[in-house]
Amino acid sequence: MKNTLIVCMMFAGFGQAAQAQQKAVVPPPAVKAAFLEKYPASKGVSWEMEKGNYEANWGGKSGEDNSATFKPSGAFVEIVRAMPVAELPASVAPYVKAHFHGARILEAGKVTDAAGMQSYEVEIKGKDLIFSLDGKYMGKD
Numbered sequence: 315m316k317n318t319l320i321v322c323m324m325f326a327g328f329g330q331a332a333q334a335q336q337k338a339v340v341p342p343p344a345v346k347a348a349f350l351e352k353y354p355a356s357k358g359v360s361w362e363m364e365k366g367n368y369e370a371n372w373g374g375k376s377g378e379d380n381s382a383t384f385k386p387s388g389a390f391v392e393i394v395r396a397m398p399v400a401e402l403p404a405s406v407a408p409y410v411k412a413h414f415h416g417a418r419i420l421e422a423g424k425v426t427d428a429a430g431m432q433s434y435e436v437e438i439k440g441k442d443l444i445f446s447l448d449g450k451y452m453g454k455d
Contacts, residue, residue, distance in 0.1 A: 341368040344388030352390060353382060367391055381423070394423035394435055402434055403449030413451070414438055 373379035442455035
């Protein structure tokens with residue numbers, strides 16, 4: 315009986331921890347307003363925090379075909395539009411494999427920042443790598 319009670323208490327604690335981790339991020343009014351002004355037709359938006367900024371994700375089956383980042387002030391940082399890995403410049407996959415211990419590209423996106431500059435972002439092993447439009451490695455994000 316004592317062991318059953320301990321097990322039940324452990325599961326209750328795990329459930330509360332899981333709920334805390336899944337707590338929805340609510341952006342401040344300035345961020346929400348800036349987002350709606352820039353992307354008024356967006357549907358099914360979810361928010362998360364990334365490096366002190368607010369990231370909105372929406373579109374597609376996974377809900378992350380588009381990812382726009384805003385500073386807490388509401389200033390636009392960038393948008394990343396998901397794309398098939400096969401559409402990246404031909405030099406990207408071999409570079410990743412050669413320089414990141416045979417890593418495989420999990421996701422890819424085309425980035426447009428607030429100044430209109432474009433690049434590619436690829437995700438490997440929980441890291442984001444940045445490449446120029448002509449496929450040259452530019453660093454980690």
